[in-house]
Amino acid sequence: MTDVLVVAELIDGGLRRTTLTAVTLAKQIASGTGGAFDILSIGVGAKNAAGNLAKYGARKVFVAEIAGGYFAEKYAPTVAEVAKKGSYGVVTGCASTYGKDLLPRVAAKLGATNVSDISAAKVEGGKVLYKRPMYAGNVFGWTSPNTASAVVGVRQSEFESAPEAGGASATEEVAIATDPAAARVEFVGLESQKSARPELTEAATVVSGGRALKSAEGFKTVLEPLVDAMGAAMGASRAAVDAGYVPGDLQVGQTGKVVAPKLYVAVGISGAIQHLAGMKGSKVIVAINKDKEAPIAQVADYFLVADLFKAVPEMAEKVKALKAQG
Amino acid sequence: MKILVPVKRVCDPDNANKVKVSADGATVTSDGLEWKPNPFDEYAVEAALRLNENAPKNEKLGETLVCSLGPAEVAQTLRQALAMGADRGILIDATDGQLDTTVVARALKALVDKEKPDLVLMGKQTVDGDSNAVGQTLAEMLGWPMATFAMTVSTNDGGKTLTVGREVDTGVLTLKVTLPAVVTVDLRIVAPAGIKNGATPADHKYNEGARYASLKGIMQAKKKAIDQLKLSELGIDTATSSAYPKFELPPARTGNCVFVETVDDLLGKLRTQAKAI
Numbered sequence A: 001m002t003d004v005l006v007v008a009e010l011i012d013g014g015l016r017r018t019t020l021t022a023v024t025l026a027k028q029i030a031s032g033t034g035g036a037f038d039i040l041s042i043g044v045g046a047k048n049a050a051g052n053l054a055k056y057g058a059r060k061v062f063v064a065e066i067a068g069g070y071f072a073e074k075y076a077p078t079v080a081e082v083a084k085k086g087s088y089g090v091v092t093g094c095a096s097t098y099g100k101d102l103l104p105r106v107a108a109k110l111g112a113t114n115v116s117d118i119s120a121a122k123v124e125g126g127k128v129l130y131k132r133p134m135y136a137g138n139v140f141g142w143t144s145p146n147t148a149s150a151v152v153g154v155r156q157s158e159f160e161s162a163p164e165a166g167g168a169s170a171t172e173e174v175a176i177a178t179d180p181a182a183a184r185v186e187f188v189g190l191e192s193q194k195s196a197r198p199e200l201t202e203a204a205t206v207v208s209g210g211r212a213l214k215s216a217e218g219f220k221t222v223l224e225p226l227v228d229a230m231g232a233a234m235g236a237s238r239a240a241v242d243a244g245y246v247p248g249d250l251q252v253g254q255t256g257k258v259v260a261p262k263l264y265v266a267v268g269i270s271g272a273i274q275h276l277a278g279m280k281g282s283k284v285i286v287a288i289n290k291d292k293e294a295p296i297a298q299v300a301d302y303f304l305v306a307d308l309f310k311a312v313p314e315m316a317e318k319v320k321a322l323k324a325q326g
Numbered sequence B: 001m002k003i004l005v006p007v008k009r010v011c012d013p014d015n016a017n018k019v020k021v022s023a024d025g026a027t028v029t030s031d032g033l034e035w036k037p038n039p040f041d042e043y044a045v046e047a048a049l050r051l052n053e054n055a056p057k058n059e060k061l062g063e064t065l066v067c068s069l070g071p072a073e074v075a076q077t078l079r080q081a082l083a084m085g086a087d088r089g090i091l092i093d094a095t096d097g098q099l100d101t102t103v104v105a106r107a108l109k110a111l112v113d114k115e116k117p118d119l120v121l122m123g124k125q126t127v128d129g130d131s132n133a134v135g136q137t138l139a140e141m142l143g144w145p146m147a148t149f150a151m152t153v154s155t156n157d158g159g160k161t162l163t164v165g166r167e168v169d170t171g172v173l174t175l176k177v178t179l180p181a182v183v184t185v186d187l188r189i190v191a192p193a194g195i196k197n198g199a200t201p202a203d204h205k206y207n208e209g210a211r212y213a214s215l216k217g218i219m220q221a222k223k224k225a226i227d228q229l230k231l232s233e234l235g236i237d238t239a240t241s242s243a244y245p246k247f248e249l250p251p252a253r254t255g256n257c258v259f260v261e262t263v264d265d266l267l268g269k270l271r272t273q274a275k276a277i
C-alpha cells in the first residue's frame, strides 16, 4: 500500500494544469497498491486553488498559503513536513521548471530517492517501477528506488491530465515550516510575456521556427501568421532563442520544453538530437525545410521541401481559407 | 571568489542516438562514442572563469577548482577544464555504477566541507542521465541557498551576494542569493553578457559559448595539479539511491517520411491522410 502526496503548482494565484498530470500518476499508484492520494496546495492563492483541487478525488487537500514569490527554500520545508506526517511512500509533482527545482530539494530533506522526469510507471508486486527518458530520449531506463520513499517528477507530455472526479475532497490548513537557507534568498521578480496563444505544453498544434527565420521580424511577419491560422502554440529551436529572435520559454528540446501535440510543424529547423528530444513524441510531424537531407526527416511524417519564406505565407493563407470553410 | 565546478564526462551528446542497449536490457553501452565534458558543465566552467577574471586585463580574481567523479580517465576531462583556465583539479575515483544522484551529491558535500568554496557552480543536468538533481540535492545537504537554471549571474555587495536570472517555464525569475550558494547553469549563461562581475567592464564583448583552450592553455594544464581522492576515503555512505534493472530503446517512429513539393500537396495529405487539420 503506497500513499501518494501531490505537490500542486500554482500560477497567478490559481491552479496550473501541470498539476493534473501528477494527479494522474498519484491515482495510478494509489489504485495499483491499494493506497490513497492527497494534494498539497501551496503558495500564493493556495486557499483559492484548494477549491478547484478538491474536485479530483483526493482523500484530502492540504492548504499552505505562503505569500511572496516562489523559491525552493521557502516551500521545501512545508512540503517535507506534510510528507513526513502522512508517511507517504511517494511525493510527486510535474517536472516543470518548478517541479525540477523544488522536488529534488524535498527528496534530500526526506532522505528519499529523487526520480526525475518520468514518462511512465508500473506497479509490480506492490513495488513501483518508473520509466525515464535518458540520453535525450534515446534510451529509456526503468528504475526502482532503494529507499522507503521516493519523490517523483512527472513529464507533462507523457501523462494525461486527470479529469474531475465529482464530489469534493476535505481541505485542511497546515502549518508553514521554515528553513534557515530561506533567509539567504530574496525573490526579486518574475518577468513573463503574456501571450494570447495556447500554452506550448498544452496545445494540440505547435508550430516552431528555427534559425532559418533569420530575425525576430521573421518570426513576427512570416511564422506568426501561420501559427495563428492554425490556432497553434509557437515554439522555437535553441538557435532561434540564442539569437534573440524569441524568448527562452519558447524553446522546445532536451533542455527546453517537451511537447507531444497532435501536430508539430518544424519550420527551418534542422532536427538536432537535442531538438528531437523535445518533440518526437508528437503524433504527426511536418517539416518545412529547403534541405531534403536535414535530420528532421528521421522523425517527420511529411516533409515539404521548399523555401520557407515562400511556402509559409502561402500555407498561412490556405489554412485560413480551409478553416473558414470548416 | 573561490568557485568549485563539478564536471562529468558523458558520451558524445551529438551522437546520443548511437547509444546501444545490451540484448538483455541490463546495460547501456556507448562503445565507439567519444567522451566529452557534459556541455552544461563546460558552460559552468566558462561562467566560473568569467566570474573570476577581469577579462580585458587578463587578470585573475579568484580560484576556480574543477572536480569530477568517475574512473581514472576522467583526468582527461579535468585537463580540458584546466586548459580552458581552471586552476586545480580534483579527481574522485569512482566506478560508473556508483554515479547516482545521492552518491555524487554526498561526495561533493564532503569536498565542499574540505575546500570551503564560496560558490558551487555546476551544470543544471547531465545529458546522459538527464536527471537535473545533483545541484538541488547538494544545496539541501549543505543547507545552502540555490539558484537553478541560471541564465545570468551578477555579483553584488563586494561579492557577498549574487543576482541570478533563472530561465523558467513562464519567463525569467530573478533571485538574489547570499553566498555560499549552489548555482546550476542553463544554456544562455554563455551568452556574451550572461555574467557580470563588477571588474570586467559591462561593455566587454565575450564570444557566444564556452572558450576554446589555447595552445598555451593546453601546455599550462599539463603542469596544473590534479588531486586524487578515493570515494571510499571521503567517509560517506556510498549506497546508491536507485537501481536501473532494465533499459530499452524508444519505439521507432512508424511510417516513412513523405516528401512533398507544394503547399497544396502538403495540406491535402494532412487533411485526407493524416487527418491532422
Ligand SMILES: Cc1cc2nc3c(=O)[nH]c(=O)nc-3n(C[C@H](O)[C@H](O)[C@H](O)COP(=O)(O)OP(=O)(O)OC[C@H]3O[C@@H](n4cnc5c(N)ncnc54)[C@H](O)[C@@H]3O)c2cc1C
Binding pocket: A209, A210, A211, A212, A236, A237, A238, A239, A240, A251, A252, A253, A254, A255, A256, A257, A267, A268, A269, A270, A271, A272, A273, A274, A275, A278, A288, A289, A290, A291, A294, A306, A307, A308, A309, B039, B040, B127, B187
Ligand atoms: C547542451 C545542449 C542543449 C541543447 N538543447 C537544445 C534544445 O533544447 N532545443 C533545441 O532546439 N536545440 C538545442 N540544442 C542545440 C542543437 O544542437 C542545435 O544547434 C539547434 O537545435 C539548431 O537549431 P536550428 O535547427 O534552428 O538551426 P540549424 O541547425 O542551423 O538549422 C536551420 C535549418 O533551416 C534550414 N533552412 C535554412 N534556410 C531555409 C529557408 N529559407 N527555407 C527553409 N529551410 C531553410 C536549413 O536547411 C537547416 O536545416 C542544444 C545544444 C546543446 C549543446
Ligand SMILES: Nc1ncnc2c1ncn2[C@@H]1O[C@H](COP(=O)(O)O)[C@@H](O)[C@H]1O
Binding pocket: B005, B006, B007, B008, B009, B038, B040, B041, B067, B068, B069, B070, B099, B101, B104, B122, B123, B124, B125, B126, B127, B129, B130, B131, B132, B133, B134, B135
Ligand atoms: N560524476 C560526476 N562528477 C562531477 N560532477 C557531476 C557528476 N555527476 C553529476 N555532476 C554534476 O551535477 C550536475 C547535475 O547532474 P545530474 O543531476 O546528474 O543531471 C552536472 O551538470 C554536474 O555538474
